[in-house]
Amino acid sequence: MLKVAIVGASGYTGVELLRILHSHPEVAVTCVTSEQSAGRPVSSVFPSLRGRCDIVLENLEPVGIAEKVDIVFTALPHKAAMEVVPTFMKMGKDVIDLSADYRIHDADTYGKWYEPHLNPELLPEAVYGIPELRRAEIAEASLIANPGCYPTSVILGLAPLLKGKVIDPKSIIVDAASGTSGAGRGAKVDNLYCEVNEGFRAYGVGGVHRHIPEIEQELSLLAGIPLNITFTPHLVPMDRGILSTIYSQPGGSVKASDLIALYEAFYDGEPFVRVLPEGVLPSTAHVRGSNFCDIGVTVDQRTGRVIVISAIDNLVKGASGQAVQNMNLMCGLPETLGLDLLPVFP
Amino acid sequence: MLKVAIVGASGYTGVELLRILHSHPEVAVTCVTSEQSAGRPVSSVFPSLRGRCDIVLENLEPVGIAEKVDIVFTALPHKAAMEVVPTFMKMGKDVIDLSADYRIHDADTYGKWYEPHLNPELLPEAVYGIPELRRAEIAEASLIANPGCYPTSVILGLAPLLKGKVIDPKSIIVDAASGTSGAGRGAKVDNLYCEVNEGFRAYGVGGVHRHIPEIEQELSLLAGIPLNITFTPHLVPMDRGILSTIYSQPGGSVKASDLIALYEAFYDGEPFVRVLPEGVLPSTAHVRGSNFCDIGVTVDQRTGRVIVISAIDNLVKGASGQAVQNMNLMCGLPETLGLDLLPVFP
């Protein structure tokens, strides 16, 4: 049994880790932390866990935690993560960090979008953990930068087109929409029920959303040249799910059936990517609660543009599920262990 | 491996059976039927299943089906169920019927609330499948009448009070509310998104809802005397969940803490009933997607009334989850096999 700590367990990605790991036959969660709720059972913070996961939340004391566990998930806000990750690393623990702190390879870029990095020397060690693109490296890594939710949907959505050099890398526009759990559990007026419900709006428009640098980093690697994208996130009145509708211009005339064949080949054998048949489009409702990424591909015959639509559950493939997938790879376990949960529909 | 058929798999309880059984290590679903979608893969009707459950829907031919499987779930509308269950029985198959057809012991009562029963001779064989009250009988049964969703929440909510003779059996008022999946997948204007969303309403008021006879039958058995209840269902703009708020008059003065102790003793060791501590109340959000029934008990000190609140997921403990729990018992499997899924929150 792997002994696991979840550092920062009072947010939505924390409870989702607990839900998933509860079904994992090789894991025991032996430590959960929360600054604000230390001393209370995690099931008093998340009553859904009652009777199955009543472990008491602890304060975040990295050394003490490291002594008790084999592997650490850090589900902290950015900055808070890089304040403690080095300690876990020094004590020889594998770390899967769900924050943004180790996703950007270049410390200056990180500094520009976030703030000065506290331990840039760790950046070369960190592996951006998207298993479909980097399975072998993940298996060898000690520090996983678990990808952001929007980036996961966009990178998986575009990888075959960029690798296959089908599209102009300068032409990418990503119009994405997320359920409200992506905004976290902080008590803000903007996230109140009545502020979100029955409304649809964009936010962070015009090239300012912090997921942009990690998307561009990974897409540039896939394309083999640096690229910039236009990225517009929207907020949807629902709990879970991200849908990214991605526009790009192909080099020449392309057919949807050929592109779908390309995607099927690229993702052949992948357990969690479902390439949809021609004419079928994904919905966040059909991946809810699961680790799937569903991808549909279309060509607008009138304008020639390629339209890729990818759907994930932001808390699963976009966060905690992918983190467990990475853990399985790091620990030599079957990649789907604990993750073969079907979507909850309706 | 148990070979299982799901007869009537194109509704919400059908897809929920498929979701749950996918995580069940001792079951293979080898036959699914649907009159309207025969010939299509079930994953084209429910895209959430794609890649994991692509079995083709068949026409409902009981003899042919019975030859292929060990056990049959019938997830048909009432009447349609009793048209085919006898054939499965004659061929020696265990049947778990999710319709109302075998829930009412008395054929006349069934006839009054539904229509004339087609095979009343089977009624004495059918066991009303609520494991917490009837575990041994279920293990011996060949035909399970799987309880209705509202009845499950009410019976589990009241059993300790009635068995313990704490309350006046004539004083019971049940005010219940259900998510919209309880209304099924039929194409009706009343169930359209815009008709349900942003509204709250009662329906079937005044002693006319068809779940009343089965609730009264079971409560009368618990109380040891015949009783009538007032039952008012409401429709909530959400997918899943039933919350029953149950009022009754105790014989004398009672304390919440004593009643909670009574509930804890009654449900001691039950894997799926969570009796909440004093001052804590259930929410459907905390059982969503799971087989739990959460129960909170309070006393209104000013009026003396006892208030019990119970929450379930109508598609799990209120239908498909309880059906699998019954199957496990019938087949001598561990009762929680395939069912230890934590609630999906948020």
Next chain:
Amino acid sequence: MLKVAIVGASGYTGVELLRILHSHPEVAVTCVTSEQSAGRPVSSVFPSLRGRCDIVLENLEPVGIAEKVDIVFTALPHKAAMEVVPTFMKMGKDVIDLSADYRIHDADTYGKWYEPHLNPELLPEAVYGIPELRRAEIAEASLIANPGCYPTSVILGLAPLLKGKVIDPKSIIVDAASGTSGAGRGAKVDNLYCEVNEGFRAYGVGGVHRHIPEIEQELSLLAGIPLNITFTPHLVPMDRGILSTIYSQPGGSVKASDLIALYEAFYDGEPFVRVLPEGVLPSTAHVRGSNFCDIGVTVDQRTGRVIVISAIDNLVKGASGQAVQNMNLMCGLPETLGLDLLPVFP
């Protein structure tokens, strides 16, 4: 033109007052206050108002405000209201207070449920402003205690039965459910989108909700004897609306048609109460955005109980709409002025 102040305009009842008064031909809102947003246009706090109501929020300085207006709506939390209402009164202004501070006639009762009253000498002057029951007094009043949202739905729902001495006053059970705007605009985790959405739960169970004393006060007056009720509020994942399902025991056997005739007579000519025909039940969706109270009446023939269901929009008839109705009466204007807005459906 009446000059009107809205004191405490940054909550949901504040913006609803602004929405309604914008359609009122005899009113000019000349002053709006907010402690936290003073100096900003109210339309920056509520962008729905942009271009139509861009008045700047002021600090709450009662004397200065009183000099500028004819009538004051106080949409403050309890306690904050009674800190300023006396100043408005002394300066001869009519006040419509939307808080609880002047609803309870008895200062001790207020003290028990809230806190010591700061100006109990004003209580005899305050008129509990439910126009259908107290039209003449309201017209003469200088201080209106605008009723709570739940109380409005319950009092209108029960008045004919109690006045007509049809039911046992000790037998009343109110099971009510409210949209989330009733919880206000405060930044609390409990009211976040993901905490409320897809869930249904009771709160304040067991005789502890602060709307109980005002409901019991008014029902006791109607019944002619003191009474206690059992009251259970629930939270519904929707923005607006209250539905109260009210159970009681009639003295003898009654028929729904007779009771409906009683209600029709009682509310004959009322512009905002719609008594529904037999067999028709109200939904909050059908009163959304309007000042209507829809009432349906049924008898459970099997148990003899009377079931009354009443629906209002908690922000309109349950707060700001009723406040404007009271204002019209106090100012000698037609009672429906500015309020004849049809429900917004869907």
Next chain:
Amino acid sequence: MLKVAIVGASGYTGVELLRILHSHPEVAVTCVTSEQSAGRPVSSVFPSLRGRCDIVLENLEPVGIAEKVDIVFTALPHKAAMEVVPTFMKMGKDVIDLSADYRIHDADTYGKWYEPHLNPELLPEAVYGIPELRRAEIAEASLIANPGCYPTSVILGLAPLLKGKVIDPKSIIVDAASGTSGAGRGAKVDNLYCEVNEGFRAYGVGGVHRHIPEIEQELSLLAGIPLNITFTPHLVPMDRGILSTIYSQPGGSVKASDLIALYEAFYDGEPFVRVLPEGVLPSTAHVRGSNFCDIGVTVDQRTGRVIVISAIDNLVKGASGQAVQNMNLMCGLPETLGLDLLPVFP
């Protein structure tokens, strides 16, 4: 008083016309029709109308209707509209058609996207009724083709950029999202509550949505050259609202502040278009129930693209509200009469 008929009053645009016209001081709705509900009061189909609009639905007999009214709103499906509009025209009645039947000037284009046109000779008479662009023509017209919901949001969103020749007309990508009332009130599985709720998906992707030809027609007129767009609609789990996020490439480098100034000048004095200040973005929640179109403009400095976001209520400015605005212009009434309703928030 204008006497008005609403032909096809049992859908969501029909009930919205009735809601708006109820507040219109110069209009009496004297005839409403519905094939499926003829003989019943419209308030039995839409209980929100009860007590204020109980007029009985009639069969659609154009000659008889024409004799009774001054002006006709046809809220029928396409094809059904063009079957009756000529009769109303021949009898000298002004018609505002909310279907697609008279929106496309070119009968062949109509035929390609819909079906052969039944009375192409009327097309030159029909004015595409978007008052902000065509006020004078509308005032003179006898037949208004009331614009589609998506087209209204897109055309108002792009008019200043195209008229001002700021952007490359070939570069337009429209990513739009609509509430579910846009899908109508037909009883289809796809529109059931549980199918729509908690999901987000695109539909009609790849240049096949029928609103494309009318968008392209109007944008081409504005640009002065023919153009094609990429248009992707999405379905949002909410009742009302359309948000269009529109991407385009400017000729050179542009600044958001300059573009906003351009929009403010273009829409100067318009009662229903609100151009938002720099840094402020629209939400459908802030226009709900109103005739507003809110527009925000941004430039992605990193890619140079212009991003325009426009929000409307699809049933008001996107259908029935704009129809009443057109009626006011046709009849020489103040343009905002009956339409100055503030958004309902929350």
